[in-house]
Amino acid sequence: MKQEIKGGPLTRLIMNDVAGRRMMMIILAIAIIVPFCNLVFPEGSALHVSTYTMTLLGKYLCYALLAVSVDLIWGYCGILSLGHGAFFALGGYAMGMYLMRQIGDRGVYANPDLPDFMVFLNWTEVPWYWFGFDQFWFAMVMVLAVPGILAFVFGALAFRSRVTGVYLSIITQALTYALMLAFFRNDMGFGGNNGLTDFKDILGFDLQADSTRAALFFASGIALILGYLISRFIVTSKLGRVLVAIRDSESRARFLGYRVEWYKLFVFVVSAMLAGVAGALYVPQVGIINPGEFAPINSIEMIIWVAVGGRGTLFGAVIGAVLVNYAKTYFTGAFAELWLFMLGGLFVLTTLYLPKGVVGLWAQMKDKFMSSGGGGNSGITTGSSSGKSSDQKTSKEAEGNA
Amino acid sequence: MLFAFVLYTVVVAGAEASPMKPNTALHAVAQELIDAGYREKQAVTERLTTIDDPKTLLFMQIMVEGDLYYRKDDRVVVIKGDDAVTTFFSGEEVTLESKRDIKKISVNNKLRVLLRSGIARLQIFSDDPEMRMQAAVNLLKSAEDLDQTTLEEALDKEENSDVRDVLLLVKGIRMLEADTEKERLQGVSYLSGSLYPDVRGALANYRRAAEADSRTEEIQAADEALKKIESLLSLNSVAENLYFGLALGAVLLLAAIGLAITFGVMGVINMAHGEMIMLGAYTTYVVQQLMPDHIGMSLAVAVPAAFLVSGLVGVAIERGVIRHLYGRPLETLLATFGISLVLQQAVRSIFSPLNREVATPDWMAGTFMINPALELTFNRLYIIIFSLMVLALLALILKRTLFGLQMRAVTMNRPMASSMGIRTGWVDALTFGLGSGIAGIAGVALSQLTNVGPNMGQAYIIDSFMVVVFGGVGNLWGTLVGAMSLGVVNKLLEPWAGAVVAKILVLIFIILFIQKRPRGLFALKGRAADMG
Numbered sequence: 062m063k064q065e066i067k068g069g070p071l072t073r074l075i076m077n078d079v080a081g082r083r084m085m086m087i088i089l090a091i092a093i094i095v096p097f098c099n100l101v102f103p104e105g106s107a108l109h110v111s112t113y114t115m116t117l118l119g120k121y122l123c124y125a126l127l128a129v130s131v132d133l134i135w136g137y138c139g140i141l142s143l144g145h146g147a148f149f150a151l152g153g154y155a156m157g158m159y160l161m162r163q164i165g166d167r168g169v170y171a172n173p174d175l176p177d178f179m180v181f182l183n184w185t186e187v188p189w190y191w192f193g194f195d196q197f198w199f200a201m202v203m204v205l206a207v208p209g210i211l212a213f214v215f216g217a218l219a220f221r222s223r224v225t226g227v228y229l230s231i232i233t234q235a236l237t238y239a240l241m242l243a244f245f246r247n248d249m250g251f252g253g254n255n256g257l258t259d260f261k262d263i264l265g266f267d268l269q270a271d272s273t274r275a276a277l278f279f280a281s282g283i284a285l286i287l288g289y290l291i292s293r294f295i296v297t298s299k300l301g302r303v304l305v306a307i308r309d310s311e312s313r314a315r316f317l318g319y320r321v322e323w324y325k326l327f328v329f330v331v332s333a334m335l336a337g338v339a340g341a342l343y344v345p346q347v348g349i350i351n352p353g354e355f356a357p358i359n360s361i362e363m364i365i366w367v368a369v370g371g372r373g374t375l376f377g378a379v380i381g382a383v384l385v386n387y388a389k390t391y392f393t394g395a396f397a398e399l400w401l402f403m404l405g406g407l408f409v410l411t412t413l414y415l416p417k418g419v420v421g422l423w424a425q426m427k428d429k430f431m432s433s434g435g436g437g438n439s440g441i442t443t444g445s446s447s448g449k450s451s452d453q454k455t456s457k458e459a460e461g462n463a
Numbered sequence: 464m465l466f467a468f469v470l471y472t473v474v475v476a477g478a479e480a481s482p483m484k485p486n487t488a489l490h491a492v493a494q495e496l497i498d499a500g501y502r503e504k505q506a507v508t509e510r511l512t513t514i515d516d517p518k519t520l521l522f523m524q525i526m527v528e529g530d531l532y533y534r535k536d537d538r539v540v541v542i543k544g545d546d547a548v549t550t551f552f553s554g555e556e557v558t559l560e561s562k563r564d565i566k567k568i569s570v571n572n573k574l575r576v577l578l579r580s581g582i583a584r585l586q587i588f589s590d591d592p593e594m595r596m597q598a599a600v601n602l603l604k605s606a607e608d609l610d611q612t613t614l615e616e617a618l619d620k621e622e623n624s625d626v627r628d629v630l631l632l633v634k635g636i637r638m639l640e641a642d643t644e645k646e647r648l649q650g651v652s653y654l655s656g657s658l659y660p661d662v663r664g665a666l667a668n669y670r671r672a673a674e675a676d677s678r679t680e681e682i683q684a685a686d687e688a689l690k691k692i693e694s695l696l697s698l699n700s701v702a703e704n705l706y707f708g709l710a711l712g713a714v715l716l717l718a719a720i721g722l723a724i725t726f727g728v729m730g731v732i733n734m735a736h737g738e739m740i741m742l743g744a745y746t747t748y749v750v751q752q753l754m755p756d757h758i759g760m761s762l763a764v765a766v767p768a769a770f771l772v773s774g775l776v777g778v779a780i781e782r783g784v785i786r787h788l789y790g791r792p793l794e795t796l797l798a799t800f801g802i803s804l805v806l807q808q809a810v811r812s813i814f815s816p817l818n819r820e821v822a823t824p825d826w827m828a829g830t831f832m833i834n835p836a837l838e839l840t841f842n843r844l845y846i847i848i849f850s851l852m853v854l855a856l857l858a859l860i861l862k863r864t865l866f867g868l869q870m871r872a873v874t875m876n877r878p879m880a881s882s883m884g885i886r887t888g889w890v891d892a893l894t895f896g897l898g899s900g901i902a903g904i905a906g907v908a909l910s911q912l913t914n915v916g917p918n919m920g921q922a923y924i925i926d927s928f929m930v931v932v933f934g935g936v937g938n939l940w941g942t943l944v945g946a947m948s949l950g951v952v953n954k955l956l957e958p959w960a961g962a963v964v965a966k967i968l969v970l971i972f973i974i975l976f977i978q979k980r981p982r983g984l985f986a987l988k989g990r991a992a993d994m995g
Contacts, residue, residue, distance in 0.1 A: 232977050235925060401804045
């Protein structure tokens with residue numbers, strides 16, 4: 062870490078980021094091994110990964126990418142967006158619209174032109190904003206463009222008029238709330254309450270087939286790695302340093318002559334696009350997108366993934382997203398009553414005792430370990446500390462576990 | 464049926480007060496009615512209408528409703544109510560062995576017409592102005608119940624101007640069917656601008672008739688009269704929406720006042736604010752469970768109880784969590800959000816995830832009439848008054864008490880306040896407790912308007928923040944103006960855009976407004992403004 066490794070931009074980017082590099086390798090390995098195990102080994106084999114598990118892990122990968130996008134603006138630029146779920150959902154809707162058009166005449170009403178819900182509403186033609194979504198490339202452009210443009214317009218307004226801190230948080234929350242209300246309306250032409258669902262295939266491949274799911278899983282893994290690298294590239298660049306300066310003291314950065322609002326706007330738009338991509342990969346895997354994704358609580362939950370993992374580290378966000386979501390899957394299944402207590406407690410404990418998240422705990426632990434004469438350990442294996450560990454006492458316990 | 468039931472209770476109440484012996488004249492007529500056939504009944508009924516007896520009116524009203532019976536064995540006249548049978552003259556409850564023990568004193572259409580006009584005449588010459596008013600309004604529906612001479616007589620005798628106005632409308636409706644055009648036009652002129660739906664209906668009918676005979680001048684007159692009514696009605700609906708808007712504003716105000724303290728004065732982002740409201744609402748529920756026989760009083764008990772419950776929880780939150788996070792607003796936001804999840808789940812575990820039923824006391828129910836087409840509900844009025852009272856109380860605490868002084872001192876300059884001997888930690892805790900307690904009071908009020916469930920706090924948190932941010936942080940007047948204007952704008956947009964779109968528009972408006980004035984409507988000036 063201490064020594065800067067020279068070389069081409071990519072080499073420098075990857076070689077100077079030990080923890081991130083290791084994590085990316087793990088993700089790459091997972092992205093290859095899980096689909097492989099799912100497809101090659103027969104059901105019942107010890108090495109078989111069920112399609113359910115793969116889909117679940119694929120969901121986690123999408124969440125991880127989303128967490129990276131949140132960490133990029135919150136961890137590095139101090140913008141606490143409580144509306145990032147909106148960008149995620151918009152990316153998801155763009156993908157959902159493409160998948161809807163792919164259904165063609167296989168819907169319940171067998172209408173070749175109109176999706177089922179439009180037939181149900183007695184619409185006679187597809188509204189103009191659905192135009193082009195039967196083309197995959199167009200939908201993919203929109204996955205980036207729609208969140209990007211919204212973030213640009215919203216950010217340009219907010220940052221230029223210097224809406225900062227909690228005010229920004231509150232109006233981003235209002236934004237996603239307004240979008241949720243809007244998408245719940247049937248007249249909006251996005252399926253209203255039910256959202257978009259009953260997808261059949263993507264690019265001609267059956268969405269229910271294991272091979273398609275495996276490909277989507279692989280794509281999610283790659284997207285996460287690319288998203289991480291892009292974010293990493295941004296935060297290690299000179300621009301990234303300005304972002305950190307803005308985070309630590311916005312007015313000082315402004316007085317030093319930086320056009321703070323443009324820096325913030327840039328990173329906000331990039332973050333929104335990453336969130337959009339995460340949403341687009343999420344939708345074909347879970348098979349539905351509905352206005353519930355805009356709910357303000359979802360956006361706040363994303364923040365806690367980052368906070369638990371470790372704000373301002375990017376790879377910490379990935380760890381946090383996976384940890385919290387694994388805990389959520391486990392607890393909502395096993396003790397549904399307890400989950401909200403856990404999540405709430407997690408919010409409180411993390412902010413009080415774990416300001417640097419699990420990743421920070423790891424560094425803290427390592428410091429202690431080193432000073433007491435032990436050897437270092439490698440890899441990101443802090444998962445065992447379960448994110449609940451907090452103060453000195455529990456971190457000692459975690460040390461014992463490791 | 465309801466009308467009959469009301470009458471019935473009146474009878475019982477009256478009878479209990481002074482048991483009366485069967486009055487001879489009325490009683491005799493009643494006996495005659497039992498035996499008479501329809502043809503004889505007509506004559507008897509005509510006599511009935513002239514009997515000067517306080518119970519005659521009631522007798523006719525029950526008879527026309529078809530609820531008048533007699534017992535076969537002893538020929539006692541009885542009233543058949545919805546769930547009991549009582550004797551007419553003595554008001555005693557009668558237990559029947561079989562339904563056939565009593566027989567209806569039947570009425571046909573001719574008798575009904577006779578009875579109605581008899582009732583109308585009796586009522587219109589009653590001593591009670593309210594009864595006369597009621598009769599006059601009923602006459603609008605069926606103007607033919609009263610013959611012309613009686614109507615004129617009533618108009619001459621009437622001293623109460625309100626009743627007179629209605630009687631003139633009745634006259635106007637009758638004149639619409641007059642033979643000469645001049646008279647009919649005169650009738651239209653009487654009716655123009657009246658808000659009674661029956662008048663409007665009569666005018667519309669008249670216009671149709673005029674159209675059928677193509678009497679152009681009359682069509683024009685009717686159109687003008689109707690247009691005037693329409694414009695008055697639309698004015699009415701604006702007034703009604705304004706009232707709804709003020710009520711919504713009052714709800715927003717109640718929800719936001721507590722936040723104006725915790726967020727506005729202390730700068731703490733309390734995402735668990737909505738849950739403080741919820742706790743207040745649940746306190747109301749618990750109080751009502753504890754005193755099921757005194758629902759009317761329950762709110763008076765619930766207000767202080769809710770203040771205490773939410774306030775104590777607030778103090779606990781401040782001491783336990785927020786104290787450690789001062790100066791880190793974003794972390795405070797996350798931690799309090801966590802607390803809100805815990806509180807929601809706690810309520811869900813204790814009370815069940817379903818909505819709880821909170822009873823509304825009788826004095827909250829009811830409406831008052833501004834004009835015939837505009838009735839406003841009392842509970843909204845109470846909410847408006849209550850919210851203003853809470854705001855005034857809070858302003859008093861802030862401006863006139865030692866605690867308020869210390870609170871403002873700590874907000875302005877913490878180290879200096881501390882040096883002056885103020886226990887800043889305590890002031891913080893109590894301030895947060897005050898804000899939370901007021902949220903609890905808001906919960907009591909909201910329990911009367913909306914569902915009480917674990918998620919109710921969520922519904923108000925975004926709105927509350929919008930109000931505080933829109934009004935200007937740290938300014939109670941800003942909160943008042945912010946809440947009222949958002950409420951009114953929302954309700955005025957609703958008929959035009961629909962509820963959801965109105966809400967979206969308001970949200971967008973606030974988002975844009977914040978861009979223009981990031982510190983809200985009434986921004987603090989000077990040094991305090993830089994600290995946010």
